[in-house]
Amino acid sequence: MKRNLVFAGKNFIRMVLLLFAVSIVTFALVSASPIDPLQANVGQAALGSMSEAQKEKLRSYWGVDTPAIQRYFNWAKDFIKGDMGTSLAYRQPVTQVIAVKLANSLFLMGLAWIISGLLGFVLGVIAGVFEGKPIDKAIKGYSLLIASTPAFWLALLLLIIFSVWLKLLPIGLSVPIGMEAAGVTFLDRVRHAILPAITLSITGVSNITLHTREKMIDIMESDYVLFARARGESLWSIVRHHGLRNVLLPAITLQFASISEIIGGSVLVEQVFSYPGLGQAAVSAGTGSDVPLLMGITLITAAIVFLGNFIANILYGVVDPRIRKGGRRG
Amino acid sequence: MSCTNKRHILEIDELSVSFLQYENSKSSSQIELPVISRLSVSVHEGEIVAVVGSSGSGKSLLAHAILGLLPYNAKVAGDMYFDGELLTQEKIAALRGNKIAFVPQSTTYLDPLMSVGAQVRGGKEEDKKKKQRRLFKRYGLTEEVDEKYPFECSGGMTRRVLLTSALMGDPELIIADEPTPGMDLKLAKKSMEDFRRFADEGKGVLLITHDIELALEVADRIAVFYAGTTIEEAPVSDFTSEKTLRHPYTKALWRALPQNGFQSLPGVQPYVKDMPKGCPFGPRCSQYGTECEGEIPMQRVGCGTVRCVRCVGEPLAVEEHHHHKGTEHHGPVHHHGAAERHDAPEFEKTMGGSI
Numbered sequence: 001m002k003r004n005l006v007f008a009g010k011n012f013i014r015m016v017l018l019l020f021a022v023s024i025v026t027f028a029l030v031s032a033s034p035i036d037p038l039q040a041n042v043g044q045a046a047l048g049s050m051s052e053a054q055k056e057k058l059r060s061y062w063g064v065d066t067p068a069i070q071r072y073f074n075w076a077k078d079f080i081k082g083d084m085g086t087s088l089a090y091r092q093p094v095t096q097v098i099a100v101k102l103a104n105s106l107f108l109m110g111l112a113w114i115i116s117g118l119l120g121f122v123l124g125v126i127a128g129v130f131e132g133k134p135i136d137k138a139i140k141g142y143s144l145l146i147a148s149t150p151a152f153w154l155a156l157l158l159l160i161i162f163s164v165w166l167k168l169l170p171i172g173l174s175v176p177i178g179m180e181a182a183g184v185t186f187l188d189r190v191r192h193a194i195l196p197a198i199t200l201s202i203t204g205v206s207n208i209t210l211h212t213r214e215k216m217i218d219i220m221e222s223d224y225v226l227f228a229r230a231r232g233e234s235l236w237s238i239v240r241h242h243g244l245r246n247v248l249l250p251a252i253t254l255q256f257a258s259i260s261e262i263i264g265g266s267v268l269v270e271q272v273f274s275y276p277g278l279g280q281a282a283v284s285a286g287t288g289s290d291v292p293l294l295m296g297i298t299l300i301t302a303a304i305v306f307l308g309n310f311i312a313n314i315l316y317g318v319v320d321p322r323i324r325k326g327g328r329r330g
Numbered sequence: 331m332s333c334t335n336k337r338h339i340l341e342i343d344e345l346s347v348s349f350l351q352y353e354n355s356k357s358s359s360q361i362e363l364p365v366i367s368r369l370s371v372s373v374h375e376g377e378i379v380a381v382v383g384s385s386g387s388g389k390s391l392l393a394h395a396i397l398g399l400l401p402y403n404a405k406v407a408g409d410m411y412f413d414g415e416l417l418t419q420e421k422i423a424a425l426r427g428n429k430i431a432f433v434p435q436s437t438t439y440l441d442p443l444m445s446v447g448a449q450v451r452g453g454k455e456e457d458k459k460k461k462q463r464r465l466f467k468r469y470g471l472t473e474e475v476d477e478k479y480p481f482e483c484s485g486g487m488t489r490r491v492l493l494t495s496a497l498m499g500d501p502e503l504i505i506a507d508e509p510t511p512g513m514d515l516k517l518a519k520k521s522m523e524d525f526r527r528f529a530d531e532g533k534g535v536l537l538i539t540h541d542i543e544l545a546l547e548v549a550d551r552i553a554v555f556y557a558g559t560t561i562e563e564a565p566v567s568d569f570t571s572e573k574t575l576r577h578p579y580t581k582a583l584w585r586a587l588p589q590n591g592f593q594s595l596p597g598v599q600p601y602v603k604d605m606p607k608g609c610p611f612g613p614r615c616s617q618y619g620t621e622c623e624g625e626i627p628m629q630r631v632g633c634g635t636v637r638c639v640r641c642v643g644e645p646l647a648v649e650e651h652h653h654h655k656g657t658e659h660h661g662p663v664h665h666h667g668a669a670e671r672h673d674a675p676e677f678e679k680t681m682g683g684s685i
Contacts, residue, residue, distance in 0.1 A: 142336075223434065230432035231426070231427040233452060242441045325479065
């Protein structure tokens with residue numbers, strides 16, 4: 001029990017330090033950006049019609065002229081109190097914007113995460129077990145091809161095929177156009193999420209497949225598999241008893257490490273499908289110099305990625321007897 | 331001295347194993363690395379045969395070759411017979427774990443994520459539990475060891491686990507690759523007793539080891555492994571004196587034993603990439619001459635065989651290889667060979683003390 005508390009405590013401190021570092025880097029980068037928040041958020045025409053006094057008022061309201069370090073400390077002070085500020089583009093509290101966008105994205109990313117994880121694992125295991133055989137070559141070839149395909153290009157391709165030519169799926173957004181929010185069904189949401197989710201899954205699969213394959217090859221060449229064969233175990237028995245057991249640990253690492261890739265991929269994919277998720281919000285926050293929103297999104301995604309790795313660490317202890325029992329003994 | 335005329339359980343005839351490897355990182359041309367060349371050894375019923383060679387000389391590959399477990403880039407030539415039948419890849423696959431059991435070398439042969447009890451049972455659970463428990467008990471492995479993982483087992487415990495896994499089936503032949511290091515003397519003796527008991531039931535053990543003293547203690551016959559081949563195969567009784575041994579290397583080994591003077595032979599075994607022409611022992615042999623540069627055939631001298639042109643013996647005739655159960659193969663050959671061996675004292679005299 002005490003050990004678990006120490007473990008959790010250590011990880012919490014780590015997360016705080018990480019978020020602190022991420023916030024500094026993000027802030028520094030945004031401050032160095034040449035985009036003028038006034039021009040980006042008010043618009044060229046509106047800005048032109050404003051008087052110099054009005055502009056000055058807006059500038060001081062948004063803190064454009066305050067030194068960057070001062071602005072960072074102001075932001076950090078509020079953030080610690082739980083106030084992430086107000087988004088310049090959405091004119092809403094950042095927490096609110098993120099909550100809505102995250103809910104949209106989570107569905108998308110969760111689906112892609114599970115599909116790419118499962119599919120990648122299965123394909124990787126098959127390829128690794130049958131290394132050098134035609135099925136391995138096919139899987140490896142596919143994975144390498146997909147790994148070198150940009151996600152946005154694949155998104156456009158799927159969009160052309162399924163939405164433009166076949167007209168099977170909607171062309172973009174997360175809900176039907178011109179429909180009242182109350183009238184949107186769950187099925188509508190699913191239909192709009194299919195294409196972006198598939199794009200994310202397909203691109204996510206290759207990485208997991210190739211890594212799992214590599215691990216599986218190592219396992220199949222290990223002494224303990226050789227010994228299992230010497231004891232007359234069949235290939236299926238070896239894969240089931242020794243292969244899956246040993247490939248599970250690296251697979252867990254991969255699966256949780258892939259969260260960051262899914263989030264990264266979603267930025268591009270959501271852009272192509274005009275899907276109003278976190279990724280798209282991040283892009284508009286970045287291009288619009290919407291500092292509070294960008295900081296909020298960056299920190300939330302960093303925390304999600306960190307939590308993923310944290311969960312992977314906990315799962316190790318559950319799966320690996322060397323950690324589970326070793327810890328108990330020590 | 332009586333040579334064996336018992337049934338062959340395992341007979342290996344001129345086995346060669348080589349690996350295809352890329353010459354270096356830049357080149358795409360592959361070269362063949364011969365790791366085992368023209369190795370012959372046989373195990374008869376009731377026999378423990380020790381293959382003795384120094385560490386890292388490719389002895390383990392011999393075990394893997396017999397079990398058909400070499401990696402895909404290995405090339406195998408030569409014939410192997412089990413119970414008189416030619417071993418094909420399919421036949422080996424059916425025999426291993428069943429009629430042929432393997433005791434591997436190190437702890438890495440156990441799955442790190444599976445309890446040792448379950449591994450010895452081989453996945454098939456409860457019906458084997460009783461036998462596994464009985465075997466574990468015999469080797470002093472308590473009930474809680476069943477549930478232990480390999481990382482929790484000491485070296486000696488792991489050896490015992492590996493040993494019991496071989497005894498789980500109903501094997502005719504056990505191939506043991508360095509089974510005793512890490513065991514204390516008592517346990518090592520016990521496991522050797524088990525091998526002995528196993529062999530006495532009319533079965534065979536091929537013991538691959540670097541420990542010549544252990545081999546002398548338990549084996550019936552000893553095959554000396556040098557630079558990828560067997561240079562001599564002799565009954566253990568031949569090792570009582572240097573005179574009864576055949577090959578200069580075996581003699582040198584004998585002299586290196588503590589009770590025989592502890593004289594070590596200078597030099598090292600050649601690496602497969604720069605193998606000398608002809609006799610692999612040539613560079614270290616004081617008797618080396620031009621006649622050693624060619625192909626050295628295996629010949630029969632007494633109840634053993636030797637690969638040395640200086641030893642006058644009987645060539646191994648093709649007719650010897652009848653692979654029928656219970657056939658007397660060597661009757662006429664060994665009497666003749668024994669006589670020949672005594673005709674060659676001169677060679678032994680010149681060899682003495684010069685290595």
